[in-house]
Amino acid sequence: MSQLVTGDAVVLGLRPARLPSRALAVFIDLVVLWSIYLALSVALLSAVGSLDEAATAAVAVALLVLVLMGGPVAVETLSHGRSLGKLLCGLRVVREDGGPIRFRHALVRGALGFVEIQMSGGVIACIASLVSARGRRLGDVFAGTLVVRERIPVAKPMPVPPPPPWVAAHFAELDLSRVPEGLWLAVRQYLLRVNELDPRVSWSMAQRLAADVASRTGTPVPEGMPPAVYLSGVMAERQGRDARRAFGAGPDTARPGGAHATPPPSPTPPPHGVPSSAFAPPPVPQGPPVPRHPSAEAPAERPPAGGRETEEPRTGFVPPA
Structure with missing residues (x-):
């Protein structure tokens, strides 16, 4: 150069x-x-x-x-x-x-x-x-x-390393609108070069950048969290919000019952040979029986034509005439 x-x-x-x-x-x-x-x-x-x-x-x-x-x-x-x-x-x-x-x-x-x-x-x-x-x-x-x-090969941009999974829940409610673009660029460059820096220089830079980001968001760095991990989590949260905004997915995507919430799973059929009544919900207890009006009672059975009663047991079935 x-x-x-x-x-x-x-x-x-x-x-x-x-x-x-x-x-x-x-x-x-x-x-x-x-x-x-x-x-x-x-x-x-x-x-x-x-x-x-x-x-x-x-x-x-x-x-x-x-x-x-x-x-x-x-x-x-x-x-x-x-x-x-x-x-x-x-x-x-x-x-x-x-x-x-x-x-x-x-x-x-x-x-x-x-x-x-x-x-x-x-x-x-x-x-x-x-x-x-x-x-x-x-x-x-x-x-x-x-x-x-004049024609210089351009290197492909390297992706920012993802944060650990356990820090994702700490940044969902952060207000990132007041963080300027220059500070985001500095955080991104630091995360891309974190493995190339001296450990003491890397720690001091991470502390300074984390303090700047925390002062802009109004929320201090979580206690016990390393500054580099904090910066990685904040950057991942910002990229996730930009992706949802770019692709049209709203904040209800990650909420239960939202517009884009995952539908509940269909009930699993019972195993072969097991009656379905074993997976049925318990019966709901009912109250005392309600008395009926006499007019609503079913009419009494009449003897068949000819005045003779059959000796067959009553089944409640009336044969057609």
């Missing part, structure tokens, strides 16, 4: 390009430049073939200077430091203060680059890049420029 300071005293963290990526970008640029130069040389020299040798040599030198030296200067000036090779390799030429280059920077780089890259076969540029701490060649040193990497 290169520490570059702008005119406003702002420190920029830029990654200088190393020799392999720069060599690949230069190789791509040279292939394109020499292809254009050879095509133009064949076309122009065939067109001015009727001229004398001095005129033909002048045209060849002018074409060499315009294409192989003026081409990189024009491309870097118009593209603000990104030639075709640098664009493909994710590189860019900037000033030492991090700003875009201009024509004078590109002119110095192009003039010295023709000597140290094309005339010497790249030997001078390679030696200068290996000696320089930021991988700069002579053109960069005299022009005050630096080749940096």
Whole structure:
């Protein structure tokens, strides 16, 4: 990482390009430049073939200077430091203060680059890049420029370690609305780096952050709870509330009988071979029988037709007529 300071005293963290990526970008640029130069040389020299040798040599030198030296200067000036090779390799030429280059920077780089890259076969540029701490060649040193990497791989964000299960119930009623975002960011960074810190430094930072969070919530840290565990529990509670708010689940999710409460389980059927009456609830005791009105009594049975009574026992069933 290169520490570059702008005119406003702002420190920029830029990654200088190393020799392999720069060599690949230069190789791509040279292939394109020499292809254009050879095509133009064949076309122009065939067109001015009727001229004398001095005129033909002048045209060849002018074409060499315009294409192989003026081409990189024009491309870097118009593209603000990104030639075709640098664009493909994710590189860019900037000033030492991090700003875009201009024509004078590109002119110095192009003039010295023709000597140290094309005339010497790249030997001078390679030696200068290996000696320089930021991988700069002579053109960069005299022009005050630096080749940096534009495409930097971004690391995936690490999740905050979860708190122990026994601390989850201590933070359900905390008021976290007054905790600023800057303090949340400091707590998150501490929890991500807690295993990399010295134990004494980690303990002091955790105490300071826990005191700040407790002062904002208005509830002191539970007695006997380590400050790091407290911070982890508060962060987990805040993330849980944000998740419920983002996905539309209200506070009734965790309450019994709420809108999103879990329905009660269905009754389990009795095992095979066991009567269902064994799992039936006990009978509810009833009060004394209520006397009925005589008119509500069932009519007495009448003897069958013919005046003869049957000797069969009474079953309460009357056969159809």
